[in-house]
Amino acid sequence: MQFTSISFLAFAGLLLLIYYIVPKKLQWVILLIASYIFYLSAGLEYLFFIVFTTITTYIASRIIDSRLAKQKLYLAEHKEELSREEKKEYKDKIKKKNQIALVVYLVLNFGVLAVCKGLLIVPFNQMATNTVLGFLSLGLPLGISFYMFQSVGYVVDIHRGVVRAEKNFFKVTLFVSFFPQLVQGPISKFSQLAPQLFSEHSFDGKKLSYGLQRILWGFFKKLVIADRIAAAVGALKAPEYEGMGFLLLATFYAVQIYADFTGGIDVAIGLGEAFGIQMTENFVRPFFSKNIAEYWRRWHISLGEWMKDYIFYPLSVSQPMRKLSKFTYKNMGNLGKRIPVYIASIITWFATGIWHGFSPNFIVWGMLNCFFIVLSEELMPLYAKFHARFGLKDKKIYGLFEMARMFTLMNLIRISDLFPNVSLYFSKLLSLVTNPDISVLWDGRLLNLGLTGLDYGIIGFGILVMLTVSIIGEKKGSVRDLLSQKPAVLRYALIIALLIITLLVGSYGIGYNASNFIYNQF
């Protein structure tokens, strides 16, 4: 059941009605049932995977949590009798046991994820077809990378003592499977999402209205812009488009994936709001970033936070890294201080790459991001001197240049998504210099990409609307808050106009099935 399908709209509408009619203590049960109906609508064959993650998450969380509770009780009861060393020894023993439980849990879950992703690769999926692994090669189970990472974050947080385990198995089931965020995130933290999922929500007209506005905004971006520009992205991938054609491809793809992914997240967060549940934001106008570190604080935030909290930080502060840090500092001075951080960054970006898929181009994508992050970190003192020397930092025009530079750089890295053949990707990059082919801009080839002049007009209009909303959001804060202060006539006129445009010019209509969201495949 696609977010953009008629059946999903009917499903969500009916669900909202039931959600606010039933006794409030049953609301979470309704969400759980709805989540499973949603998940099963994608196919019965994927049920095994989500149930597996749910059961292992529940068992691991309860085991780890009960040991920590036992530890707390024991230490409180024997506070006076135990020496500091004895207390430490006892804590270390519990910690070791919990680490074993955590490792078993991680191996089981990431093992399933690795096999599922590995079996998408051509020789392996053919080899597995007639074996016991055959049922794992049905394609990637819907949302597996999202719900699994969310579940792992929950169990690690319990291990760290940040949250307590939920005792009700069905509540854990809802946390793992909450349908608005199941297929493309955001990847939420238990401490942020769970209390809202399980608490009672009274009907709130403002939240419902805000939620519906955000859903409409998501549909506009997905149906009017992303699905329309998709044809040109597909056509520009052809071998004959080099130089400027490749740059256009990277730019069109940036527009497509931004409208597609943020559109899907808008629908997810809007749905949550309609149920009275505020999910974590996944994007904060990333194309206004002036450097790569800022970009990654604004794009796919929940994945970046997950990687930072559960891979980058634990690696960076691990004992071997601390030893390495001391060694490199002693032998290499200030640069040596940063070496362990850079090693942790390389591993984190490698993991982020393979999260997207077991394909060389995703690893190249991760390494390129890492390279530019490290480079910009190393060049920072030089940039600071340069900015101070010419007084550039306060100049608006220089700020715009920095944004354009970052937009172009990230587009050229991101476009590697579309080239599993890495050497082809690099030869396309090289063609920017060797074969600029600027004439593609005016020789009529752009009208052979599956888009008419009208299509370009609609896409241009859509981008203009997105840009305006983003600028307002950047300068003045929440667009919906601003809209709510305007006269009702103006407010409704704008909302109805957006609805009509989405219905009229979106790739939509009865019987038409909009294309999948790009991030559903991860």
Place this chain on the structure above:
Amino acid sequence: MEELLEILCELHPDVDFESCTTLIDDKVLDSFDIVTLVAEIDDKFSVAIPAGELVPENFNSAQAIYALIEKLENE
């Protein structure tokens, strides 16, 4: 506290660490800074800060960082 302020000032000489209480929320310290800080604290205070403690609440101000060091020293 003096020693901690010295470490912080070495990281970002232009920031007033004695009064700032939004070091993470306002992106004054990024993840690279945090890791460098953890290594320095390990070096100067012999306190190993575990990954689970690397949360905004513990790093938003010099006072919060110092409180974390004291907590870990007493454990």
